[in-house]
Amino acid sequence: MALRCQKDSYLQEFVSTVESCEVASEKINGSKLSGYHVILADTILFPEGGGQPDDRGSLNTIPVLKVFLKGDKGVHFTQVPIDAGTEVNIQLDWQRRFDHMQQHSAQHLISAIAETVFNFNTTSWSLGESVCKVEFNTPVITNEQINQLEELCNQYIREQRPMYPTYYELNDPAVDKIKTRGLPENIAGPLRVMTIEGIDVNLCCGTHVSNLAHLQVIKLLGTEKGKKGNTLLHFHAGKRVVSALEKSLNIERQINTLMRGSPTDYPDLIKKLQNSYKSASKNSSNLLKELVGYEAKELSSKLKESNSKYICHHRREGEIEYLLSLVQKLTCPEHIIKFITVGDDRGAGNFILCGVETDVKELAPKVLELIDGKGAVKGGRLMGKASKLSQKHKVEHAIEKYLESKDATNS
Ligand SMILES: [Zn+2]
Structure with missing residues (x-):
């Protein structure tokens, strides 16, 4: 059975009932915390899975520090107990979740295009706090391939392709035709398949955007050598692209003030600085000798x-x-x-x-x-x-x- 967060990934608030609450401890940011494992009838907080980190949020304003899957139920780690039978208002940290939805859906799109156009298979991917990486089974990805891939990703975003989940029973013959890009599928129950209309069909448990338009933009950042001759491709999607640009502009403004010029003047200004440094250090070494x-x-x-x-x-x-x-x-x-x-x-x-x-x-x-x-x-x-x-x-x-x-x- 799919969780509420998988059926409607845009739901930011939801009411459910506590089924059980047990004393537990969890490692959070490197330190062991004591608290409680709270299991709800259903949840809008996504447990970690398919390369996507777990959600944050609250149950009746009690913070949820970790969410993981046990059987077909989400387990919520809190530091305050909530009695079984209690009705809880679940609030989702939407900013964190929507960022994960943008990055995860972007990964599906990038992987699908790389496979169709260049025959690169995705071997793994990671959703990092600062950067996301997709690993392909190729020793090299050229700059031309990166440009073409990025252009196609953004073209499909402009075309506003719908993205949606479909559920299949395990014994459905249609399942055999659907691929799983080597990514773990740890949600029990019927198989969940994510479709990007006209582009991709792939097994996945994650939360995704309902339309590629919600990705706003994808920026491929460059590559890094991976293990076993594979290549990691770094990318940003959605708000991360805007934030990264803002960060770069801030640095540029600081450099402009320091250099008293704009980026187009940098090469000349740096040459001048290098020359004046050279002559200053020559003068100072002569003076020191005297x-x-x-x-x-x-x-x-x-x-x-x-x-x-x-x-x-x-x-x-x-x-x-x-x-x-x-x-x-x-x-x-x-x-x-x-x-x-x-x-x-x-x-x-x-x-x-x-x-x-x-x-x-x-x-x-x-x-x-x-x-x-x-x-x-x-x-x-x-x-x-x-x-x-x-x-x-x-x-x-x-x-x-x-x-x-x-x-x-x-x-
Ligand atoms: Zn996925």
């Missing part, structure tokens, strides 16, 4: 004045090249310990610790620990990335302490 010279001089003379045995220096801007170049330009003896950092004062960046190899090897573990750094000592140099430059002052203390203890040992 700056390194001045800084090396200043640090070297300060070192002489202070008679210190180490240099600690940080610069926010700069890359590894800056570190290497500064170390190279410093005019101080090798035994002076140099710890130079670049990057975010409170976050991540690059560092170099150099001097006499024995000193660097001694200091390396402590330095890496303090600034959460990664790197290896190589010929008097420890260089790498650090994620805690905020702790660089502690490295300075560690160097001071190390030098003090070294002096104490030597004296």
Whole structure:
């Protein structure tokens, strides 16, 4: 026996009676919820089946979180019990359902045309929250085939072809002639066949539009490689096409404001941006090179004045090249310990610790620990990335302490 939602898929409100209500639990969005399985005499809430997700709605304003089929009855999962014998007003989340009707009916149309025109058989399909996919038993679908398929789909929509269900008893000889595109048929009772007038006859338990005009439009979005040499074709139907266009237009408006131009100007504007970026980064790298010279001089003379045995220096801007170049330009003896950092004062960046190899090897573990750094000592140099430059002052203390203890040992 077919459910009310299959007989009249446009019914958004319906009164029925509770036949049973049992304590149960269900997994909803990954978490296990306790509640009740409510079985009604009949329902307008579609249970999952034929690739179509289940409906949402309410029973006397109590939300229905899941619907599935048991035998020929729909089971409604709620978190509030409803006594057997209670009359309930069933309300359907129509927006969600009509979207499913548009996508599912569009899949029937796409599959039928692909089979008739290109001999591609549908092996499966999925109705996703953001995109729907039909899988065909072909390794390739060309752009020309996609265009032709899309054009034919929209032509049939314009022709306003009716779509309707017919029911056959299992022993009806007519059933043998009707195909089921490998899609599961899990509704018990008489067989339900969906017809798109003059285009397709196919076994299906889902809820469908009554006329292709209700699909509004179909947009094929592109393909993706499927399993076993199959190809997945992505599509949007109905309101999803309008929503996707609106989303694209919003992004386009934001880009227009940022680029100060319209899409036709994008190639020129992007070229200009690339050129100005190139020249800006060239200028900045030249300036940094000059700056390194001045800084090396200043640090070297300060070192002489202070008679210190180490240099600690940080610069926010700069890359590894800056570190290497500064170390190279410093005019101080090798035994002076140099710890130079670049990057975010409170976050991540690059560092170099150099001097006499024995000193660097001694200091390396402590330095890496303090600034959460990664790197290896190589010929008097420890260089790498650090994620805690905020702790660089502690490295300075560690160097001071190390030098003090070294002096104490030597004296
Ligand atoms: Zn179907």
